[in-house]
Amino acid sequence: MSPEEIEAAFEDVFDQAIVFHGFADFMRDYDVIVHATSDPRTGTSPENLRYRFRHCVRANITTAVPPEVWAASLDDRLTDYESGVDLDGYVWGVKWQVLYPGIKLEQDSREATEWSGRIQLPMHQAIIETNGHNVDLIFSALEVTTLPPGWSPFTVGHGGPDWKIPLP
Template sequence: MDHAFVEHGRDYSFLVEARMGKDPGRHQLQFTHVTDLVYTTAVADATWGESWGEEFVNYQSWLDAGEPEGYVWGTCWSLAWPGMSAIEPSSKAAEWSSRLGRTMYEAKIQTDRFCISLVFHSIRTRKISNETSTVSSGVTPLPSPGS
């Protein structure tokens, strides 16, 4: 739903929305003591070219333009797939652990829009709300086996 460095600039936060699992709703994942962060696009080069115009950054403008082919940035959220993974072993985390004298970890967060790799010390989580309307309107679950 959203991601950015928090106001003080040390920690990096993700706002995620899940409609399935043990605790559906919106949750904040805050990675603390971030020492290294790399952001890379996951959108293909050709799709970038198709999606360059300003009509792609506002959903209503994209609809008004006749829904042209390309990536619609104006949905204002990313599909968290393939998702989050720990990088183990991590040479970056080992280097930062040695430099700081604290245990550091590395994770990768991949979506349909971007990939973020970051080195951090810990993760804090908290539930923000029970809201699931965005992901519910944009994602259709696969049927259960045998359905």
């Protein structure tokens, strides 16, 4: 995708719901799963979209929740909607974050330019802002795919990792 196409893909999910974000199970690409909806009057069905930030060399995640709200949100009951909805504090158990103010492609990113030179691949910087986390990524390309209901980003297998060692 060109930078213009990346920006258009970001605009497509403005003010939608992020339901998961983290590295793909093979640990190279960073995934942001968005539940996208539209006005029910349009007749358009909601869909789950995976925004895969390929060749992600850096992911910085910070809280968007102010310290005073964090201080009031330490009760474990807030991690479950049913037990936390009537408590004071941030209800972590809603299990989604609003994608607002949204995702932007950082123009003229010094760090993306440096990484481009290091690995000889055009790199970009995306800044994702939500009501729960802020995510800052350096990546090479964006792929957007539709996911089926029930899709899971990671499954814990039997017996642990296979203990292969990556070669340099």
